Amino acid sequence: MITQLVRSELRALIFDVLNIAHRLEAIDILLSNEQSATSIQPIANSQQPSTTNSQPEARSPQPELPEARSPQPALPEAIINAVCTALDVTIDDLKNGKRTERLADARALLSYFLMQNTRLKLVEIIKLMGLKNHSSVITHLKKVKELSSVDKHFADKKNKVENLINKL
Numbered sequence: 001m002i003t004q005l006v007r008s009e010l011r012a013l014i015f016d017v018l019n020i021a022h023r024l025e026a027i028d029i030l031l032s033n034e035q036s037a038t039s040i041q042p043i044a045n046s047q048q049p050s051t052t053n054s055q056p057e058a059r060s061p062q063p064e065l066p067e068a069r070s071p072q073p074a075l076p077e078a079i080i081n082a083v084c085t086a087l088d089v090t091i092d093d094l095k096n097g098k099r100t101e102r103l104a105d106a107r108a109l110l111s112y113f114l115m116q117n118t119r120l121k122l123v124e125i126i127k128l129m130g131l132k133n134h135s136s137v138i139t140h141l142k143k144v145k146e147l148s149s150v151d152k153h154f155a156d157k158k159n160k161v162e163n164l165i166n167k168l
Contacts, residue, residue: 074117074168076128082164083110087157095130105154109161111140117165 084090087106094107107129114125115137122134131137147154 074165076114076118076120078168079113079117079165080110082168083113083161086161086164105157108140108143109158111137112144112158113161113165115141 080091080094083106084094087102087109089103089106093103094110096103111125111129114120114128115122120128122137125131125137126134129137144158148158149155
């Protein structure tokens with residue numbers, strides 16, 4: 001009985017170690033594509049967006065986006081402010097980790113518009129938003145793409161943010 005329990009726990013542990021190794025390998029690939037770090041202040045630590053204009057020069061491979069990128073990149077701080085204004089949320093709301101639909105939609109739209117309208121790399125968006133890994137951003141992108149075509153209320157939110165960003 002004890003032997004079976006130990007074997008079961010050992011299998012679970014080995015699976016977890018292999019899973020972590022796979023994730024570390026994926027992170028190494030993402031980080032190896034990053035040639036320069038930026039001085040963007042993460043949302044998780046910021047109280048007020050800064051107005052620095054440091055844009056990265058090199059690009060890492062990005063997930064496929066539903067639309068073309070903006071020809072003239074916007075500042076990440078301006079996009080954060082546009083999302084907060086359009087959806088009536090605060091920066092503190094975005095970083096608090098609550099999973100209400102309103103805040104989850106705001107985070108998804110923020111990820112989407114940061115990818116669309118800035119030249120930030122995926123790794124930089126992760127740091128800026130205080131996310132744990134790249135899968136969060138990729139999930140946000142898929143969510144926006146899928147819900148925009150199915151959910152009218154979500155599409156209205158997206159259009160409201162998009163209109164504010166286009167006015168920048």
